[in-house]
Amino acid sequence: MLDDLRHSTPSAYSYPLLIKNLLHAPLSQAASQEIVYRGEQRFTYAMLRERICRLANGLCHLGMRNGSTIAVMDWDSHRYLECYFAVPMMGAVLQTVNVRLSQDEIAYTINHAGAEILLVHTDFLPVVEAIKDKLETVCKFVLISDEGSNAGGHAVPFSCEYESMLAVSAPTCDFPDFDENTRATTFYTTGTTGLPKGVWFSHRQLVLHTITLMAALSSPQSGQRFHRGDVYMPLTPMFHVHAWGVPYVATALGVKQVYPGRYVPDRVLKLVRDEGVTFSHCVSTVLHMLLVCPEAKNVDLSKWKIVIGGAALPHGLARAALDRGIDVFTGYGMSETCPLLTLSQLRPGSESLDIDEQVRLRCKTGFPVPLVDLRLVNESMENVAHDGKGYGEIVVRAPWLTEGYLKDPIASARLWEGGYLHTQDIANVDATGNVQITDRIKDVIKSGGEWVSSLEIESIISRHPGVAEVAVIGMKDERWGERPVALVVIKPDAQSPVTEDHIRQHVLMFSEKGQISKYAVPQVVKFVNALEKTSVGKMNKKRMREQFG
Template structure:
């Protein structure tokens, strides 16, 4: 009988590699706490052992409600290593949706930062079966304390070997329906994704090396922070955690910690570059490379960054794809081009990273020509894509129609093989890198007794990428101010977020319809363009 060992791709292997090869590399959380990779690994196992002692079992779902902190980063390892499932709860959802996703995921435990405890306690009647663990950077908490678990070296983690096919993470995304949809991933998915991203990151213009210092300004609750919680450990990179985002703090961290690489949505870069102190950091910016995702990288913003001496490039992916599919690194054709031509390519959507099969197809599912003009839908295959929408077979069937994952994103392919997204087959509005679900917003607006019909579409915005515009048919007279006050009330009730409230309301006698009598949102967007 063979005694070959069946090696499993699990996240603990990533942690062990970082500890062994880069034991003195640092992880920094603001000015509050810092660790070497070696001490970080010990704290992770303390946390895992402490959670075991409290009763967390393999298969349990453990939600985390926090900003980008050391505690959250430890959870990315400790919870999956136990055979449990990490639920990265989106704190930017309205309270009602936060509770809904916790219930839908069937979380048994919640790790909660103190400032979010009132939200969870208010929903206590709905969350009676969820056990709370909490922590604070300054104060004592009345629940089992996460920091005590982390700092207790007597917490002996009883690690058992688990299958690489064990579910490791789950989170929720709002798409075309406006309702949260759960996507989940296994250990194997996460490791293969991280390894492929590592290969792509070594290529120019990113050209990552172990000497790079990372400050990732993508929330840890958002699509695995684009894979960086595992990437930095594989790459041996010093990792800087900013907590709750604040451009002033981020600039100081960049200077004080020697940051050389970041990833973020365009709005965050805009906020940093438009900060009144930005010119003082010109020397820091000259060594800074920035990967932009979550929304298209506007050329104007890219030009502004380039004037600061910053190297910018684009990437692309979805919640359903873990997320990375493409990065605008140089392929063999583009690396031979003049610098200006290279710049044009690196701010496009990019080329697939290793192991991604990506096609842009026409309605007959044939690949579009690489002419930079013919539009098709992006469909993909890769070894780390979500298998399903959690507990939603109907939407899963549509997602995987024909054996390819349908992104709903419309794009062209140029002569060099680079993808450029030109539109989205989605009505969810991307504002500041986060979706504003149009159907959910429409539902709340339509609940006003004076509203007859409503349709919400996105309007281009220099700062936020897009902002919502509401087209409304009234049943009775009302003012824009009256409607805004109504929506503010709904925001206070937790039905929507305040920043979802449209910047503009357009009152019409009727809404344009398609041939199937649906509201024609394309025509509404044309109205915006014409104004």
């Protein structure tokens, strides 16, 4: 049977899903809205459009052309937002460089992406000076300076300084139409094994992700929402999955945006207070860092909504945030998924639930957002029952998932084996469709013939009043196969001493209630000053296993 294809009017405009089209609504409806950098510089959306044009023209003068890759090394700033738009809008590719990788890894990612122009903040000059002779494709360097220093007098041969380049470039630009499937961005995964992998997204994928994220965040009856009355500040690095795509949403909505630069806890909290920030997103370790900062005691946090992603939200941390009035909830995704897949927004009527049940629901992985086809499968790709008991791997389809790793067809084929993107996350799904990740495939603990969830043990231990942070890993055991090991950071202001036996008895209490297997009670508890983390703030369990396993 032949498809009944449409027959378009010859003069009809076939509207491409290009990043430039996200600017139409804010420029017509919110041209005077503010974009703030560190509380020190203020711009309007009208100025944003002009600066996007100046940046595009300046980069073209340096040699940027259709298909070029432009790499950026900067903190969270208005400049990064300008790059999010200007570079892809010219048909070029934006590479957001993970500045927390090692020097060799940074050089590798820039070379692998084929970047031709590199924009560098002064804070990262030592890194670029160390690797400049290893950069194989970069032809031009642009200095980014908060202090307004010029491009001369450096070991790196800068062509110009960012603001000076914009000042001499034309304030208008005719951004062309092109195929919406054109690659717009590239960044690199931060896995704990092997070299970083290049993940890329097209204009079409980013626009569809933006529209869906906008719809999903605005859908709750109350709470856990992002709307035009909010003030937005990212606390997920802009080099990592486009700061989870939320800057595109914030811009499309025309809301006030606040960019903090480097994450300095007291400055972040000062911006929350002075700029009236109401919506952010971060990993749980950043939220913990902010809550224990002395400045937090002097700031009203009751209007702040925060999405936690990158790793599980521990119940103890969620309760601490709620006690301060923060509307905290979980979002789930990964680098390869752009990243949004699920959100743990409360359903209507949930406000009548007791606080413990609300915490439990906010800490779940959540419900798939519109257009996400999420399956739970066994090793044969057969569906696992959605009964809250069966475990399987999450595999997904959605119109914004990366279609492969850059220049890596073998890893790309593994990622998409069977026609679904494999997340490597083990989960269960209940009858309502609510997802709960229990572990990464590589982190699951098999003890006494049972799968033991390290995330569930972590969540229980996090509820102990003396615990600041916790990570659970598996340790080989001749009798049981593996046993859980708890690595615990004690709160500096803990009211009473915390011992290994206190932690074991705390978990045992939940086991005796039937809430967790007896094999989940850690026989080994180690107290540490800090937990190993990856470059984006996730728990680095591979490194922990090397140290303690």
